[in-house]
Amino acid sequence: MRLALLACAVAGVLTLSACGTSATDGDATRAELTSLELDLLTRSGTFTRTSVDLANAESELISACMTAQGFRYRADASAPTAESDEERSLNMKERHERGYGLAAQYGDEKEAAGIAANDAYVAGLSKKNADAYSEALRGDATDFREMRFEGGRNITFSARGCEARSRTSLYGNLDDWVAIAYFPQNLNSELTPRVEKSPKYRKAMNDWRTCMRGQGYTYASPDAAYDQLKAAYRAQGVTTALREREIAVSVADGDCGAEVHVPSTVLALRRAYAQSLPTADKLQLQRLTTIWKTAADGIQ
Structure with missing residues (x-):
């Protein structure tokens, strides 16, 4: 049972x-x-x-x-990364290799990851x-x-x-x-809605969209880019062209995120709003x- x-x-x-x-509120010491x-x-x-x-x-x-x-x-013996919070969030190495990881999700073949x-x-x-x-x-x-x-x-x-x-x-x-x-x-x-309503976040996303347009993409947000590519995989299946587009969009998304510091902005807002x-x-x-x-x- x-x-x-x-x-x-x-x-x-x-x-x-x-x-x-x-x-309880009465227990608060700080x-x-x-x-x-x-x-x-x-x-x-x-x-x-x-x-x-x-x-x-x-x-x-x-x-x-x-x-x-x-x-x-x-036993595992992993080593902690030396990357910054923003670098870990963007994970550009993964983007260059696998994009958002969607091709692996919708492909017929499993990725060759080896057996643990x-x-x-x-x-x-x-x-x-x-x-x-x-x-x-x-x-x-x-x-x-x-x-x-x-x-x-x-x-x-x-x-x-x-x-x-x-x-x-x-x-x-x-x-x-x-x-x-x-x-x-x-x-x-729980903090996400407040973060997304923040003027600082909205400015960062406006800057991100401007950067993406400079690279030939007109997505409203990183989530929108991901969702549209996911819909394309559902409709078309995995193709070489779609896999290449996924990687290109993901890399552009990451490059623009780094340029206008979207992850750092979001993190700073989360840490600030957590106090309330x-x-x-x-x-x-x-x-x-x-x-x-x-x-x-x-x-x-």
Whole structure:
């Protein structure tokens, strides 16, 4: 039987009063979010290095746990990027190689990404041993729980197995691990309408459109460019000409975004508007940031 963790909602996002900590206006000790809390909220600044370090640590813990149960598990060892927030957002290398990634979505052939070492190892096991591997890693069908976020987003995760043990070891409990992964994202998305109404954002987009016209394109926005190309793939399927157009549009979009600093403008607005979020949401973000930082400090 699947267990469900039913979360309360404040301003459209999760609050963990059902999970152990409630947040009220009377609990507030400070009004301003710190730079670190804004990093977690917007996935900027220190977020990239910290998230990579935590992911690597989690992978090493899983590897040790699986090895103790007689299975091989290769730990990830990713390196944090040295790019700026804007450079990571634009991801020009990816644009030059794959555009928006639409051709891969609508193509008949899978991209040659290779088989991960752990997947290859499991593929070589007997069905009995592969099932045992899966149970050791994530438990069985009776071990899954669900955390419900406002807006109909449900996150399902296992409460047993090496993944769960490793996350509990890092973050203290699984509820906080899930909340750290998804609460800031949901909260950040709440800021989007305000960002898009901002005069600074509208000016940046006007400048972006002017830049794009200079390169021969008349899209209203980056989203509009993406959506029109997506519609073309749905209508035509993957063709060489459409794939080349996708890459050209995506690169022009990125070049213009960099020229007029659209990502930096959006990020600055998000970080500024976050200071006016409801107190309960800010308190929850502060609590989760403390847990996130404690987890990161513990692996140093």
